[in-house]
Amino acid sequence: MSKNKTIKEAIKEARAVLKDISDIPQKEAIILLKYLLKVDESYLFLHENDEFKEYKKFKRLVERRAEDEPIEYITKKVSFYSREFFIDKGALIPRPETELLIDEVVKNAKEFQARQLSIAEIGTGSGIISIMLALLLPNAKITATDISKDALQIAKRNIKKYALKDRVKLYHASYLDGIEEEIDIIVSNPPYVANDFKIQKPLEYEPKEAIFGGDIGDEILFDIVDIAKEKSVLFLACEMGYDQRESISRYLKNRGFEDFYFYKDLAGLDRGFVAKH
Numbered sequence: 631m632s633k634n635k636t637i638k639e640a641i642k643e644a645r646a647v648l649k650d651i652s653d654i655p656q657k658e659a660i661i662l663l664k665y666l667l668k669v670d671e672s673y674l675f676l677h678e679n680d681e682f683k684e685y686k687k688f689k690r691l692v693e694r695r696a697e698d699e700p701i702e703y704i705t706k707k708v709s710f711y712s713r714e715f716f717i718d719k720g721a722l723i724p725r726p727e728t729e730l731l732i733d734e735v736v737k738n739a740k741e742f743q744a745r746q747l748s749i750a751e752i753g754t755g756s757g758i759i760s761i762m763l764a765l766l767l768p769n770a771k772i773t774a775t776d777i778s779k780d781a782l783q784i785a786k787r788n789i790k791k792y793a794l795k796d797r798v799k800l801y802h803a804s805y806l807d808g809i810e811e812e813i814d815i816i817v818s819n820p821p822y823v824a825n826d827f828k829i830q831k832p833l834e835y836e837p838k839e840a841i842f843g844g845d846i847g848d849e850i851l852f853d854i855v856d857i858a859k860e861k862s863v864l865f866l867a868c869e870m871g872y873d874q875r876e877s878i879s880r881y882l883k884n885r886g887f888e889d890f891y892f893y894k895d896l897a898g899l900d901r902g903f904v905a906k907h
């Protein structure tokens with residue numbers, strides 16, 4: 631890239647740089663520009679022939695993206711369940727399939743609408759699950775834990791954004807260690823990838839403790855099943871790996887859960903389960 635470009639030229643150049651790592655290079659170039667200049671898309675088109683003074687900064691953002699850094703970490707924004715959340719490197723970028731976990735919890739919680747529900751989320755990350763559940767279930771209060779202080783800072787910012795400080799409480803804890811109150815429902819999207827799994831480049835930007843779940847991958851899920859059993863919850867809902875149905879099914883039966891089902895993601899793969907007491 632050379633100096634003194636117009637906005638239009640800068641977009642064209644960025645598109646050429648990003649086409650190898652993105653299916654939507656033009657769109658990503660525009661997202662990065664909007665973020666840098668803090669303007670909307672119509673501004674960019676009205677000023678497309680203006681000289682672009684922040685070109686060098688833009689070039690740096692495009693280079694970061696070309697190195698496969700997720701665009702959400704660059705712009706510090708992520709869309710989840712049709713809402714916008716703050717995101718940064720300390721927390722996993724929310725995935726669209728996790729919206730299904732929320733739908734499962736809401737569907738099963740409807741049965742208990744008449745009462746106040748106490749929900750615990752293990753491994754809240756950016757806080758998106760707890761926040762969405764608080765928004766969708768007005769009769770629920772949420773206890774959310776994470777072992778990562780960085781993730782909890784991000785969750786805190788999102789809870790503030792949605793004015794939910796009174797209903798979503800954060801704890802720096804492993805699992806539900808030290809949480810004394812009664813819990814009706816446990817929900818979790820825990821790390822469930824095997825430690826030796828070779829992850830692709832964009833995932834390398836995300837926190838390891840948010841991805842890897844043990845030598846096999848399902849160890850944390852098993853621990854959570856044990857906790858749900860011990861706490862006699864109304865139900866437990868978890869996201870899991872597409873190939874973990876058999877081992878989890880076996881573990882749930884082994885722990886005395888008889889009423890459980892698995893749900894699929896939009897690609898038709900097993901993606902999670904709900905186990906009732």
Ligand SMILES: C[S@@+](CC[C@H](N)C(=O)[O-])C[C@H]1O[C@@H](n2cnc3c(N)ncnc32)[C@H](O)[C@@H]1O
Nearest residue numbers: 724753754755776777778804805819821839840
């Ligand atoms: C897959 S991420 C999910 C983040 C967020 N809930 C979501 O769905 O986008 C898993 C989260 O669990 C946290 N975690 C890992 N082990 C944990 C443990 N033993 N207790 C509590 N949180 C844990 C990680 O730090 C990470 O934030």
